[in-house]
Amino acid sequence: MSNPLHDRLFGRHLGRETPFLHLTDGTVLTHDAFLRLSGRFAHALTAAGLAPGDRLALQVEKSPEALAVFAACAAAGVIFLPLNTAYTAAELDYFIGDSGARLFLCDPATAHSLRPVAEAQGARLETLGPDGTGSFADLAARQPEHFAPVPRSEDDLAAFLYTSGTTGRSKGAMLTARNLLSNAEVLTEAWRFTADDVLLHALPIFHTHGLFVATNVMLLAGGAMLFHPRFDAAAAIRDLPRATAMMGVPTFYTRLLEQEEFTRETCATMRLFVSGSAPLLAETHRRFEDRTGHRILERYGMTETNMITSNPYDGERRPGTVGLPLPGVEMRICDAHGSEVAPGETGVIEVRGPNVFKGYWQMSEKTAEEIREDGFFITGDLAQEDPDGYVTIVGRAKDLIISGGFNVYPKEIEEAIDAQPGVRESAVVGVPHPDFGETPVAILVPEGAGPDLAQVERALRDALAGFKQPRKLILVDALPRNTMGKVQKAALRARYADLFT
Ligand code: MLC
Ligand code: AMP
Numbered sequence: 001m002s003n004p005l006h007d008r009l010f011g012r013h014l015g016r017e018t019p020f021l022h023l024t025d026g027t028v029l030t031h032d033a034f035l036r037l038s039g040r041f042a043h044a045l046t047a048a049g050l051a052p053g054d055r056l057a058l059q060v061e062k063s064p065e066a067l068a069v070f071a072a073c074a075a076a077g078v079i080f081l082p083l084n085t086a087y088t089a090a091e092l093d094y095f096i097g098d099s100g101a102r103l104f105l106c107d108p109a110t111a112h113s114l115r116p117v118a119e120a121q122g123a124r125l126e127t128l129g130p131d132g133t134g135s136f137a138d139l140a141a142r143q144p145e146h147f148a149p150v151p152r153s154e155d156d157l158a159a160f161l162y163t164s165g166t167t168g169r170s171k172g173a174m175l176t177a178r179n180l181l182s183n184a185e186v187l188t189e190a191w192r193f194t195a196d197d198v199l200l201h202a203l204p205i206f207h208t209h210g211l212f213v214a215t216n217v218m219l220l221a222g223g224a225m226l227f228h229p230r231f232d233a234a235a236a237i238r239d240l241p242r243a244t245a246m247m248g249v250p251t252f253y254t255r256l257l258e259q260e261e262f263t264r265e266t267c268a269t270m271r272l273f274v275s276g277s278a279p280l281l282a283e284t285h286r287r288f289e290d291r292t293g294h295r296i297l298e299r300y301g302m303t304e305t306n307m308i309t310s311n312p313y314d315g316e317r318r319p320g321t322v323g324l325p326l327p328g329v330e331m332r333i334c335d336a337h338g339s340e341v342a343p344g345e346t347g348v349i350e351v352r353g354p355n356v357f358k359g360y361w362q363m364s365e366k367t368a369e370e371i372r373e374d375g376f377f378i379t380g381d382l383a384q385e386d387p388d389g390y391v392t393i394v395g396r397a398k399d400l401i402i403s404g405g406f407n408v409y410p411k412e413i414e415e416a417i418d419a420q421p422g423v424r425e426s427a428v429v430g431v432p433h434p435d436f437g438e439t440p441v442a443i444l445v446p447e448g449a450g451p452d453l454a455q456v457e458r459a460l461r462d463a464l465a466g467f468k469q470p471r472k473l474i475l476v477d478a479l480p481r482n483t484m485g486k487v488q489k490a491a492l493r494a495r496y497a498d499l500f501t
Helices: 004-009 031-047 064-076 089-099 108-120 135-141 177-190 208-221 233-242 250-257 282-292 364-370 410-418 453-463 489-495
Strands: 019-023 028-030 055-059 079-082 103-106 124-127 157-163 171-176 198-201 224-227 245-248 272-275 297-302 306-310 330-334 347-352 377-385 391-396 401-403 406-408 423-433 437-446 473-475
Touching (some): 004 177, 019 031, 031 064, 031 135, 055 089, 064 208, 089 171, 089 453, 103 108, 124 135, 157 177, 198 233, 208 224, 208 245, 401 423
Parallel strands (some): 019 224, 055 079, 103 124, 198 245
Antiparallel strands (some): 347 377
């Protein structure tokens, strides 16, 4: 019996002494060394009592070890649940509890504050330091290097990624081995990745973009990654001359363009720049081409679906569009009832294919609301299609803000603000921001003497990740409402559109 996820992404690198990860301190990890590290980790998972189908939650800084835990989970049939390092203990409590994770791996530095979270939710807490230290690393160090992958099918669950929703509670998107493999295969082919490629990897590895797009493509292609702990424009400019490709969110590109030393010469060895996770302004696309001679390839996707569309590698990369549906991915643009709109009209993107997730963990009603009976998933993204098939995202039917590529749901912030003394109600909207693309601002209506805004800020810091913090709190007498009594968020967005630009 085979284990397709492990065999195709990891197992095939057995004995390959080629570079896989170039770390910023000069260390190089070969494909084979990475596989041996993950073998030890897979044994450690078993030694820690995890069985196929169990969930492992991980909130650690980016490192080869963190990636090896993903490989180990694939080998041991354990469902991998990576978590944003920005999440607070309050946020983690929900993810650990909802997923029923048996093991929670965190950094040694956060173990003290996270142990009560793990204990409250009945999970075992172990540590994994960015330098390969910690209790889980110790356990792994005593294990053999070779692990025989447990038999799994393509239908088995490989990962949970939590995504927030318009109604507050986060949902665990269940992704199967087929979801991950099919998309990685399509992208490797579409973007022409081979073992000769060297990808500058500066994305976090707890989301679709950095893990299932960037890393899985490189694992399939058999190439190497310049593995940066985070995006730093100066470090990227230093390393680009030995890379052939980079994937990033639009903020990476605007930040590179701010640097005078970022030039055509910096990109002399590059063959491809990919952008996604948030809209890339057509203006950024043009400025980038003027500066470097490269046309950024923009693609579009989602946690629940992996990648949906991409501009072509060889054909026209059209600024302001997300290109055409990827091979094997069926896409349609529909009205609220699921009927296709007329060509050129605006509607919601719906998707079907081997890339589309299995549903939300223990939320069958939510799953049924978002996946139609014919298997099409409703993305909530508003789009139009050109006569030649190019798709342009024109807005969102969902109440979502994307800040620097991270999703922020207003409802979650509004609930936290409304719980504060002196607040009658609040509305959170996204407004344009030169660095993050969009950023949340909160508009508050006072109750009685009104809130202590410094106290509201402190409360939000304790409750919500840094990237979700509103960049401004604004007091008003009343929120604008339509005749039905619904808050007019579009009016608020328009009123505060120039706050940061
Ligand atoms: C960090 N901060 C942010 C932020 N990132 N604030 C708003 N939006 C963001 N995206 C805040 C921190 O809380 C902190 O605040 C301060 O900025 C500095 O933190 P930092 O860690 O030093 O920031 P920086 O390294 O500059 O990070 C910015 C960034 C990063 C854009 C490089 O956010 C990033 O790598 N984003 C990529 C997100 C991503 O991978 N998305 C893919 C999702 S998958 P303070 O107040 O504490 O100082 C997906 C599907 C698809 O969407 O299609 O791909
Ligand atoms: P996430 O839930 O984090 O996976 O974010 C997915 C959302 O990011 C999509 O539903 C889109 O709204 C948005 N997105 C991803 N890629 C693009 C893109 N190239 N242009 C515009 N929006 C994008």
